[in-house]
Amino acid sequence: MKNAIRKWNQISLVKRILIGIVIGIALALTVPDAAKWVSVFGSLFVGALKAVAPVLVLFLVMHAISKHRSGHKTNMKSIVALYGISTFLAGFVAVVASFLFPVTLSLAPGAEDVTPPGGIVEVLQTLLFNIVDNPINALLNGNYIGILTWAVLLGIALRNAADTTKNMLGNISDAISKLVKWVINLAPIGIMGLVFEAIVTNGLSALLDYGKLLAVLLGCMFFIALVINPIIVYINIRQNPYPLVLRCLRESGITAFFTRSSAANIPVNMSLCEKLGLDEDTYSVSIPLGATINMAGAAVTISVLTLAAVHTLGIQVDFGTALILSILAAVSAAGASGVAGGSLLLIPLASSLFGIPDDIAMQVVGVGFIIGVLQDSCETALNSSSDALFTATAEYAKKRKQNKVVKMTA
Known part of the structure; x- marks a missing residue:
């Protein structure tokens, strides 16, 4: 048994995940009733990731800032700029695609039980209240803006602490990181359960009526x-970007696709950044921050579904107004971490830009929930994988500039 486990662990994680996907699909198509117990593995896996992620972020960020050396740059400005540029361009691409391939919807009620934010002020207000949230409450509810705020403040306060205190924080961070590796090692079994549950519960038949809408949404994301x-x-790096892009999609995007949670994928991205040899002082902050504000996929969803409602109602919109939509979508998506329901509940906010009534906008939200099986999975995969991608990009760009300076002075 030990030899079998050792050989299994020697196989790359991606290959093991693919094996889990194949087994999950096979069980769902052949013995869906007899294998219902398999779905439990998926719930346990996502639950374990969500449980460990807030504690991991708190101690990693606190430790990284407490031991931060004066004058040591962390590239956070560059990373935040990359997050913002990517999110805006995502909204812009979605607007262009919606004009090139206009989609109309057969609207029907289906989202009466959810409440969208009343406006951009409410979104930003929620964001600000998340910043001053009680730290215990933030940990319990997975409020990463609040967790980050407390971790940064405590880290700054502990910068003059004794070395023994900093070493203790480091030991706790290492221990939690070890737990994370154990959880991630169970990804093949967890994803097998998630795939099984998704196919048995939802199937693909419900998506056929919305094929064109899905094609535009997923086409934009790809x-x-x-x-x-x-x-x-x-x-930024002036090298072939695809090895890095494909590695982030493979090692981060796949797990994010099936967990459908940027928060749950934080440990996966942390592990990927460690493998890439990135600066822990940087990625321990940029990864949880990216899970909150780096929302290219959400900007696509908001823009495409809003313009689908516009086309359905026959509203004439000039490209300038639609461009404003891409900016609004980017800002809203970045500040939506505290809004229950994610990107779909920001559609009424964006729809108000075109004078679309809330009752119509909420029907569009209902359509979003129907196609959410694929839409939300691809959105999360894009959002989460690009967190690691842009963190690595900023560090590689910094090294390229340093090497260029060395060559010029040599």
Whole structure:
């Protein structure tokens, strides 16, 4: 048994995940009733990731800032700029695609039980209240803006603490990181359960009526992941971007696709950044921050579904107004971490830009929930994988500039 486990662990994690996916699909198609117990593994896996992620973020960020050396740059400005550029361009791509391939919807009620934010002020107000949230409450509810705020403040307060205190924080961080590795090692079994549950519960038949809408949504997301993001990376590192892009999609995007949670994927991205040899002082902050504000996929969802409602109602919109939509979508998506329901509940906010009534906008939200099986999975995969991608890009760009300076002075 030990030899079998050892050989299994020697196989790359991606290959093991693919094996889990195949087994999950096979069980769902052949013995869906007899294998219902398999779905428990998926719930346990996501639950374990969500449980460990807040504690991991708190101690990693606190430890990184407490031991931060004066004058040591962390590239956070560059990373935040990359997050913002990517999110805006995602909204812009979605607007262009919606004009090139207009989609109309057969609207029907289906989202009466959810309440959207009343406006951009409410979104930003929620964001600010998340910042001053009680730390215990933030940990319990997975409020990463609040967790980050407390971790940064405590880290700054502990910068003059004794070395023994900092070493203790480091030991706790290492122990939690070890737990995370154990959880991630169970990803193949967890994803097997998630795939099984998704196919048995939802199937694919419910998505056929919305094929064109899905094609525009997913087409935009793939275009951003495989064209826009590589261009951004190339401009910064001046090397072939695809090895890095594809590795982030493979090692981060796959797990994010099935967990459908950027928060649950934080430990996966932390592990990927460690493998890439990135600066822990940087990625311990940039990864949880990216899970909150780096929302290219959400910007696509908001823009495409809003313009689908516009086309359905026959509203004439000039491209300038639609461009404002891409800016609004980017800002809203970045500040939506505290809004229950994620990107879909920001559709009424964006729809108000075109005078669309809330009752119509909420029907569009209902359509979003129907296609959420694929939409939300691809959105999360794009959002989460680009957190690690842009963290690595900023560090590689910094090294390129340093090497250039060394060559010029030599």
